Amino acid sequence: MRPVARCxxxxxxxxxxxxxxxxxxxxxxxxxxxxxxxxxDLRRAALSSPGQxxxxxxxxxxxxxxxxxxxxxxxxxxAWGRDARYMTRVWEEVxxxxxxxxxAPVE
Numbered sequence: 001m002r003p004v005a006r007c008x009x010x011x012x013x014x015x016x017x018x019x020x021x022x023x024x025x026x027x028x029x030x031x032x033x034x035x036x037x038x039x040x041d042l043r044r045a046a047l048s049s050p051g052q053x054x055x056x057x058x059x060x061x062x063x064x065x066x067x068x069x070x071x072x073x074x075x076x077x078x079a080w081g082r083d084a085r086y087m088t089r090v091w092e093e094v095x096x097x098x099x100x101x102x103x104a105p106v107e
Contacts, residue, residue, distance in 0.1 A: 028075075030068060035076045036090060038066040040097045 030038075041062045046054040054062075063069060080086055 029079045030072045030076050032090060034068060036093050038068045039094050041066060043098055
């Protein structure tokens, strides 16, 4: 598996691993909308790339456009990972936006 593909898979994996840690969600993490929008943009970019894999340069471009670092995405997943209901809603929103680009953000 290519390194970039591993990075895209890392966020859901971190969420699962975070379930064993305490919920340390705070105002120090990016907000939900930023996480969802960035993850959707990363998935769309990967899906439209040859072989449906994202190059390092493209991943960095998407992160830069969203003013987010990989570490911030992981910190969000780590902070909220134990709250299964919350993260289920986050992933449902990601799926809804991927299926319907005009979907309004869910609060």
